[in-house]
Amino acid sequence: MPRIVMKFGGTSMAGIERIRNVADRVRREAQAGNEVLVVVSAMAGETDRLVQLCREAAALHDPKEYDVVVASGEQVTAGLLAMTLQNMGLNARSFMGWQLVRASGVHGNARVEAVESALLDEALGSGTVAVIPGFQGVSGEGRLATLGRGGSDTSAVALAAGVNADRCDIYTDVDGVYTTDPRIVPRARKLEAITFEEMLELAGVGAKVLQPRSVGLAMRENLPLRVLSAFEDKPGTRVVAELSGADMERHQIAGIAADRSEARITLTGIADRPGTLAAVVGPLAQAAIAFDMIVHAATPSAGASDLTFSVPRASLALALSTIEGRKAEIGYAELIHDSAVAKVSIVGVGIRSNPELAARMFDVLAERRINLLAVSASEIKLSVLVAEAEVDLAVRVLHSAFGLDEQAEPAGAAA
Amino acid sequence: MPRIVMKFGGTSMAGIERIRNVADRVRREAQAGNEVLVVVSAMAGETDRLVQLCREAAALHDPKEYDVVVASGEQVTAGLLAMTLQNMGLNARSFMGWQLVRASGVHGNARVEAVESALLDEALGSGTVAVIPGFQGVSGEGRLATLGRGGSDTSAVALAAGVNADRCDIYTDVDGVYTTDPRIVPRARKLEAITFEEMLELAGVGAKVLQPRSVGLAMRENLPLRVLSAFEDKPGTRVVAELSGADMERHQIAGIAADRSEARITLTGIADRPGTLAAVVGPLAQAAIAFDMIVHAATPSAGASDLTFSVPRASLALALSTIEGRKAEIGYAELIHDSAVAKVSIVGVGIRSNPELAARMFDVLAERRINLLAVSASEIKLSVLVAEAEVDLAVRVLHSAFGLDEQAEPAGAAA
Numbered sequence: 001m002p003r004i005v006m007k008f009g010g011t012s013m014a015g016i017e018r019i020r021n022v023a024d025r026v027r028r029e030a031q032a033g034n035e036v037l038v039v040v041s042a043m044a045g046e047t048d049r050l051v052q053l054c055r056e057a058a059a060l061h062d063p064k065e066y067d068v069v070v071a072s073g074e075q076v077t078a079g080l081l082a083m084t085l086q087n088m089g090l091n092a093r094s095f096m097g098w099q100l101v102r103a104s105g106v107h108g109n110a111r112v113e114a115v116e117s118a119l120l121d122e123a124l125g126s127g128t129v130a131v132i133p134g135f136q137g138v139s140g141e142g143r144l145a146t147l148g149r150g151g152s153d154t155s156a157v158a159l160a161a162g163v164n165a166d167r168c169d170i171y172t173d174v175d176g177v178y179t180t181d182p183r184i185v186p187r188a189r190k191l192e193a194i195t196f197e198e199m200l201e202l203a204g205v206g207a208k209v210l211q212p213r214s215v216g217l218a219m220r221e222n223l224p225l226r227v228l229s230a231f232e233d234k235p236g237t238r239v240v241a242e243l244s245g246a247d248m249e250r251h252q253i254a255g256i257a258a259d260r261s262e263a264r265i266t267l268t269g270i271a272d273r274p275g276t277l278a279a280v281v282g283p284l285a286q287a288a289i290a291f292d293m294i295v296h297a298a299t300p301s302a303g304a305s306d307l308t309f310s311v312p313r314a315s316l317a318l319a320l321s322t323i324e325g326r327k328a329e330i331g332y333a334e335l336i337h338d339s340a341v342a343k344v345s346i347v348g349v350g351i352r353s354n355p356e357l358a359a360r361m362f363d364v365l366a367e368r369r370i371n372l373l374a375v376s377a378s379e380i381k382l383s384v385l386v387a388e389a390e391v392d393l394a395v396r397v398l399h400s401a402f403g404l405d406e407q408a409e410p411a412g413a414a415a
Numbered sequence: 416m417p418r419i420v421m422k423f424g425g426t427s428m429a430g431i432e433r434i435r436n437v438a439d440r441v442r443r444e445a446q447a448g449n450e451v452l453v454v455v456s457a458m459a460g461e462t463d464r465l466v467q468l469c470r471e472a473a474a475l476h477d478p479k480e481y482d483v484v485v486a487s488g489e490q491v492t493a494g495l496l497a498m499t500l501q502n503m504g505l506n507a508r509s510f511m512g513w514q515l516v517r518a519s520g521v522h523g524n525a526r527v528e529a530v531e532s533a534l535l536d537e538a539l540g541s542g543t544v545a546v547i548p549g550f551q552g553v554s555g556e557g558r559l560a561t562l563g564r565g566g567s568d569t570s571a572v573a574l575a576a577g578v579n580a581d582r583c584d585i586y587t588d589v590d591g592v593y594t595t596d597p598r599i600v601p602r603a604r605k606l607e608a609i610t611f612e613e614m615l616e617l618a619g620v621g622a623k624v625l626q627p628r629s630v631g632l633a634m635r636e637n638l639p640l641r642v643l644s645a646f647e648d649k650p651g652t653r654v655v656a657e658l659s660g661a662d663m664e665r666h667q668i669a670g671i672a673a674d675r676s677e678a679r680i681t682l683t684g685i686a687d688r689p690g691t692l693a694a695v696v697g698p699l700a701q702a703a704i705a706f707d708m709i710v711h712a713a714t715p716s717a718g719a720s721d722l723t724f725s726v727p728r729a730s731l732a733l734a735l736s737t738i739e740g741r742k743a744e745i746g747y748a749e750l751i752h753d754s755a756v757a758k759v760s761i762v763g764v765g766i767r768s769n770p771e772l773a774a775r776m777f778d779v780l781a782e783r784r785i786n787l788l789a790v791s792a793s794e795i796k797l798s799v800l801v802a803e804a805e806v807d808l809a810v811r812v813l814h815s816a817f818g819l820d821e822q823a824e825p826a827g828a829a830a
Contacts, residue, residue, distance in 0.1 A: 016471040016472055053491070053495055054495065056431040057495045057498045057499045057502070058499060058501065058502035060502075061498040061501070061502070062498055062501055062508075064508070064509075065494040065498040065508070065509055066498070067494075068490060068491075068494030068497070068509050068511070069490070069494035069495060071490075072487035072491050075483060075484070075486075075490075076465065076468070076483075076484050076487050078483060079482075079484035080469070080472045080480075080484055083469065083472045083473045083476040083480040083481070084472045086476070086480070087472070093477075093479070094483050096559065098513065
């Protein structure tokens with residue numbers, strides 16, 4: 001008998017009427033002959049309310065106590081969904097995170113270590129729908145531990161892996177993964193399928209459909225995901241290890257992402273000698289500042305050069321003071337920064353095998369006279385740093401140029 | 416070092432400002448050199464909100480899932496209080512009910528079976544304030560189990576017994592136990608001390624300060640309780656095994672209680688033969704109907720008699736149909752009932768040794784021409800059934816006659 005995990009987000013669980021709608025979907029899957037494990041989020045707004053209470057209680061609070069408070073939201077929805085399912089005539093029961101999910105690492109942002117699957121196997125095997133609060137487990141010390149915001153996705157994937165589920169379906173308030181943000185590009189298209197790697201890169205640069213950690217875990221476990229609407233009957237987007245068959249016909253680029261949380265730092269007139277780069281990068285790494293997109297434009301004739309890189313805007317002040325504190329050691333003329341920048345990325349498994357996609361990206365942006373402040377690349381992602389004012393234009397022209405627009409012109413025109 | 420348990424009710428925990436007030440009281444006890452264990456209720460209104468969600472989800476719901484939902488309220492306040500205490504510079508941490516309190520019996524109304532005190536001993540012994548959600552524990556099956564409404568009092572007493580506390584203080588929104596309901600008798604007086612037995616009888620007949628089960632448990636464990644205000648610095652009422660010293664000076668009657676949830680049933684013309692009483696009482700007991708105050712007024716000359724007794728109003732319809740179904744077997748002329756009755760009781764350890772208290776009660780009520788529909792007695796309680804319209808008068812005259820009024824006239828006048 002196929003075994004599936006269904007995960008429902010906070011919007012789908014907000015109130016008894018919506019919980020009944022969720023129960024209807026669960027019933028359909030159970031009656032279609034599946035063994036069903038359901039992972040639920042807290043009602044929309046509830047976690048924020050609980051976090052706010054913690055802040056009011058103490059500005060700086062013990063993450064272990066924070067976990068006790070915020071874990072309660074999913075406990076409530078798990079019990080309510082279980083009784084709603086029973087009321088529909090299904091066998092159903094809730095299990096608590098502390099009964100099943102061993103977590104480790106930092107409280108408030110713990111990782112799933114293991115799933116006690118024996119209890120679940122017994123329940124699922126006997127035709128009982130298991131309902132489990134997402135976002136939480138129990139620490140080695142025996143205390144409640146939460147997995148960080150969005151952690152219910154990770155709970156769902158970890159539980160799916162733990163019970164050897166055939167599939168994990170993530171029900172949410174959007175109906176799938178899009179080629180880009182439809183608010184920027186109205187002709188953004190829903191993808192039928194996307195690879196784990198692509199999903200990770202899209203999540204990493206700003207698409208917020210799935211918690212990145214859950215995608216990484218699904219990739220490691222090779223567990224197929226589906227992202228679909230809790231409110232409409234639509235097929236959604238499959239997230240898989242490799243595209244196959246019809247999916248291969250897809251354009252080489254899966255999507256375009258924009259990330260407005262970047263800032264740019266430039267050091268001018270740094271000495272062209274070994275170790276200069278390390279003198280800058282080392283202290284930043286020590287301060288746990290994520291830096292990216294390093295451009296080192298050497299001008300050998302002058303014996304000095306400029307160094308540009310990007311950091312998260314939230315870390316800008318810390319990054320600047322860190323560098324200023326090392327001025328003598330590093331040796332630079334000026335320290336310049338700019339918060340009005342953003343990163344635009346094209347993501348797709350095609351990039352790996354097709355170097356001309358990068359060339360096309362630069363051409364298209366140059367045609368529109370969009371200035372590239374920095375460039376970085378991974379195997380399946382190409383990112384450029386541009387002025388924030390030019391982000392939307394950059395996303396739109398790239399979306400169109402890579403043939404991603406809904407009802408796009410024939411492939412020839414895009415290629 | 417003295418070890419105390421402090422229990423705070425929902426009104427004291429309603430919002431962060433009040434939780435800070437609670438934390439202040441806890442700090443004072445800790446800084447006075449006590450080891451402190453705190454048991455908390457959910458914020459006032461929260462349990463009702465959660466119960467309502469369960470009702471909306473399913474009119475008839477699984478008590479195990481109900482427990483999962485409603486247990487969350489105390490979990491939240493426990494975490495919030497722990498972080499508030501830490502913020503004041505105290506060592507504090509929360510423990511969950513499922514880590515410490517083993518419960519048995521019916522879900523939604525479970526009993527405390529045992530307390531895992533090792534963890535608590537370690538925390539308390541090292542100067543850590545332990546904060547524990549009331550009203551809940553874990554069942555033998557490993558599931559969350561709640562103790563029934565008001566169950567946090569029982570949690571507090573069970574935990575106090577489990578850790579061998581010297582005292583258990585119940586902080587509430589009243590400042591102690593009164594001689595009667597101050598809404599009926601404005602001159603009701605706060606008692607300095609009351610015995611467990613008296614407290615049980617007062618609770619059983621309508622005084623709602625402490626959950627009766629918690630009083631019974633404290634009596635069994637011989638654990639002194641105090642009932643006191645969470646909002647004012649007043650001494651409150653001690654609940655103890657035996658009155659001693661100054662307490663003995665107290666009037667022989669501790670208080671007067673009124674219970675308006677009674678109904679009266681009379682069977683007329685029943686045969687005066689052995690087994691008739693059993694034929695009525697047996698089926699009622701089988702239907703789990705609590706009956707009380709049986710008056711069997713036999714008139715031997717006539718060979719028939721009337722049987723009167725009281726039942727809870729909520730059970731009246733069931734009691735009547737149960738008796739009607741046995742009419743042939745019992746043999747009676749008429750079945751009469753009256754819901755407009757109430758039970759008025761005097762409670763005090765003095766009743767045991769002083770039979771003339773009963774006589775005085777009847778005299779006082781007769782003087783005011785209050786008709787007694789039935790009478791019942793236990794070792795320390797005397798109850799009369801009266802017309803509901805006469806309850807307030809009966810309570811007032813008894814309160815005055817037994818010298819309970821605040822600033823009462825000299826004892827001679829009352830005696």
